[in-house]
Amino acid sequence: MSRHTLTRLAALLGTAALSVTLLGVPAQADTARVDPVRYDPVRPGAPASKAATTVRVPGSFTGYGFDACTAPSQAVMDRWREASPYSAVGIYTGGVNRTCPQPALTADWVRTQARRGWHLLPIHVGPQSSCAVNREFPVEMSLDRTTAEQQGRTEARTAVTAARALAIAGGSTLYYDLEDYDLGPDDCRQAALSFLSGWTKQLHGLGFRSGVYSSIGAAITSLDLADRVSAGSYAMPDDIWFAWGNGRADTRTDSRVQSKRWDGHRRIHQYRLDIVQSYAGSAIKIDQNWVDVGRGSVASRSPRLCRGVNVDLRRYPALRRGKRGAAVEAVECLLRKQRFTRVKPDGRYDARTVRAVRKAQRRLDLKVTGRVDRRTWVALLSRGTRPLLKVGETGPNVRRAQRALGATLGVRVRVDGVVTVRTAALVRRFQKRERLPQTANVTDVTWRRLQAGG
Structure with missing residues (x-):
């Protein structure tokens, strides 16, 4: 000018x-x-x-x-x-x-x-x-x-x-x-x-x-x-x-x-x-x-997967028989929603939980131990369809990806159902670690790697 x-x-x-x-x-x-x-x-x-x-x-x-x-x-x-x-x-x-x-x-x-x-x-x-x-x-x-x-x-x-x-x-x-x-x-x-x-x-x-x-x-x-x-x-x-x-x-x-x-x-x-x-x-x-x-990329409110249970954890710790608490409730919720058990979440890692985890691990082609490790968390959290997710995408599939990324990378992730620039940076970080094409988009091959336990 x-x-x-x-x-x-x-x-x-x-x-x-x-x-x-x-x-x-x-x-x-x-x-x-x-x-x-x-x-x-x-x-x-x-x-x-x-x-x-x-x-x-x-x-x-x-x-x-x-x-x-x-x-x-x-x-x-x-x-x-x-x-x-x-x-x-x-x-x-x-x-x-x-x-x-x-x-x-x-x-x-x-x-x-x-x-x-x-x-x-x-x-x-x-x-x-x-x-x-x-x-x-x-x-x-x-x-x-x-x-x-x-x-x-x-x-x-x-x-x-x-x-x-x-x-x-x-x-x-x-x-x-x-x-x-x-x-x-x-x-x-x-x-x-x-x-x-x-x-x-x-x-x-x-x-x-x-x-x-x-x-x-x-x-x-x-x-x-x-x-x-x-x-x-x-x-x-x-x-x-x-x-x-x-x-x-x-x-x-x-x-x-x-x-x-x-x-x-x-x-x-x-x-x-x-x-x-x-x-x-x-x-x-x-x-x-x-x-x-328009309205921008803003996710609508997402209902809890299980009543009274929060699966959006700050961290997803290793779990085994005898453990109690919110993390146990979260994994029990995932197991119930994915039909590996009919038992309602009660926060107690007992024999029934062990059986459900072993069943899930066999189905998901993971090492069958009855214990919840990082790979089991990631596979359960990401399980479902494999839509392409890019910056600006919203919805429950984004929440699945965000939870799984937090679990596999060991970082706290804001699970808000919106792919932001920060979310894309985490995707790229995961892709780099796994030697996948670093698009920063959650592609089919990225989903498959997550669903295999990341």
Whole structure:
């Protein structure tokens, strides 16, 4: 950003009255001219009404994402699903300034990615600012604010048509890509705000949610200032997606975003741009993003496996006949839930417990001793299905993996049902110890090693 622009922004932030004037609205804003939001804000992540044929995106997620100029082939998407840390992907669905070909991007492609666990981020690249930084675009938005707002509405209708053709359902968030531009000239800044306001109003009218992608120092700064000093003068997007190449995988901002409007899982941060990464032999040039949308990755409350018994222990000690206490109750609970015994947990390691442990060890192909060692704990704690788990995944399968990792590594693990960056680090540590591919994802081979006793 130029020194001239920074000086001008400092002046903008100096007094609210001056800020309102430069934003292009009267000091006493006539908020009646802003269209009411005429849509029912569909809960993000809920299934679409025609779930068999359409998908609502991006859903609820907190974790890693990437965007690439061209939607990757199915083979590449499958390889990256297994081997990469990413679970969200930005796709360029349309717009007059979209430059890359999209041979793979079809409705079937969208349905397949959603079914396989990807969170899709639809991006529309329409008219750009005439004050764009360091490049020119074939189609630019008008500097007349009324015309610019109508152009924003037109682009929203076009984006919705493209989204529906790709089986993207109402209630989805569509992101407008407004590339970096100079905030100094009043006409450019005001036209962009009017354009994005039209975009948001029309999307809401058509039953979609609005997102805006831009440099943190361009449209994002301008939207934030408008929301704080002239609330109601422009329709604000539901989500923001800011480019700020600081290398930090989070959604924290600096003084350029002070409004609280986009707190609470309404942000995406593009933190590293134009890098080439390769997973499972497939290389792509991408931008890296940290995504926090919908309700975020928050696990629902998990019922106890057995009434009154806690299996989320600080440590999983070796046990043998004669032992008593909470750890014995926990292993008895696991044995009962997995049908190795019908005896209810009582916290006493007696002959019945020994028989159940021996039965489990035979079934799990472990050394049959009747005593509970580390391998027996890990095999019991991890037993079940083997779904792929990556950063951002939630649910009871995550809890199984977290318990087993704590037992096999001998560390205290927070069992909360969410794969966090910390959880992924423990997965990688286990994979390194076991000489498995270090993806930091709980893959099928990782599950199998855990279920064999780790």
